[in-house]
Amino acid sequence: MRLLNKVAIITGAGSGIGRAAAILFAAEGASVVVVDIAVDAGKDTVSQITAQGGSALFVPTDLRCAEQVERLVQQAITRYGKIDILYNNAGINLKATVTDTSEQDWDRVMEVNVKGVYLTCRFVIPEMMRNGGGCIINTASAAAIVGLRGLAAYTASKAAVLGLTRNIALDYADYNIRANALCPGVTATDMTLRIIESQPDPLKARERYDRGRPLGRMADPDEIARAALFLASEESSFMTGAPLVVDGGYTAE
Numbered sequence: 001m002r003l004l005n006k007v008a009i010i011t012g013a014g015s016g017i018g019r020a021a022a023i024l025f026a027a028e029g030a031s032v033v034v035v036d037i038a039v040d041a042g043k044d045t046v047s048q049i050t051a052q053g054g055s056a057l058f059v060p061t062d063l064r065c066a067e068q069v070e071r072l073v074q075q076a077i078t079r080y081g082k083i084d085i086l087y088n089n090a091g092i093n094l095k096a097t098v099t100d101t102s103e104q105d106w107d108r109v110m111e112v113n114v115k116g117v118y119l120t121c122r123f124v125i126p127e128m129m130r131n132g133g134g135c136i137i138n139t140a141s142a143a144a145i146v147g148l149r150g151l152a153a154y155t156a157s158k159a160a161v162l163g164l165t166r167n168i169a170l171d172y173a174d175y176n177i178r179a180n181a182l183c184p185g186v187t188a189t190d191m192t193l194r195i196i197e198s199q200p201d202p203l204k205a206r207e208r209y210d211r212g213r214p215l216g217r218m219a220d221p222d223e224i225a226r227a228a229l230f231l232a233s234e235e236s237s238f239m240t241g242a243p244l245v246v247d248g249g250y251t252a253e
């Protein structure tokens with residue numbers, strides 16, 4: 001029970017890594033505020049948590065919208081009284097080089113992946129300061145450490161998340177707020193499966209994804225969720241402003 005009596009907001013918790021983390025954090029004793037734009041998916045995560053005896057609240061939210069994020073934070077406080085952990089996990093991908101990226105697509109990726117993180121931090125940090133501290137996990141990517149061909153806007157957005165995380169760590173260290181960036185490598189979630197299925201030969205693409213990592217496979221969402229748990233818990237108490245890379249050795253090459 002590493003998160004006993006803690007309250008955690010997890011964004012993008014209706015799917016993939018976010019859902020795995022929501023279920024894991026709840027099993028470790030946290031009350032979880034499940035955030036997603038996808039209503040059925042968010043409700044389903046809450047049902048899975050309550051079925052195993054945990055406590056969770058779903059707040060449908062489009063993270064690009066300041067009013068909705070402010071309302072989300074108010075609802076979390078009304079229900080649970082405080083926020084200890086903010087796990088910014090929601091994100092979208094875009095397979096395109098810079099010359100193939102429309103202005104609209106560029107804005108969409110930046111709005112979800114970067115502005116969404118800015119907005120949740122903007123409204124949650126004052127609550128953490130009131131509460132005597134807190135812990136923020138922002139999802140960057142291996143793409144924040146190295147370039148990835150054909151992922152221009154995505155790579156730029158994840159590098160921005162890493163920079164923002166360092167700044168938050170510096171600006172709020174005096175308030176006992178830690179902020180770290182989680183940098184997953186390729187993980188077997190809907191996001192990855194959508195890219196694989198869009199390739200001319202999905203089977204070959206899957207093999208390429210597996211073989212592309214020294215460990216010879218993609219991550220399971222639970223493996224990334226466990227790293228997030230480490231960052232959310234006291235086990236990482238002297239860690240702030242740092243990237244935690246969980247990529248099967250991809251960026252070591």
Ligand SMILES: NC(=O)c1ccc[n+]([C@@H]2O[C@H](COP(=O)([O-])OP(=O)(O)OC[C@H]3O[C@@H](n4cnc5c(N)ncnc54)[C@H](O)[C@@H]3O)[C@@H](O)[C@H]2O)c1
Pocket residue numbers: 011012013014015016017018035036037038041061062063064089090091092093112139140141142183184185186187188189190191192
């Ligand atoms: N899957 C990978 O290989 C991989 C690798 C590195 C980093 N990441 C990062 O990990 C995070 C989770 O990825 P995943 O693979 O679990 O993705 P996913 O697509 O399975 O889940 C993302 C969730 O975010 C939600 N979401 C999207 N836009 C939103 C918005 N505007 N407001 C609220 N919710 C929104 C979606 O509805 C979805 O439930 C993302 O930030 C992603 O960039 C993933």
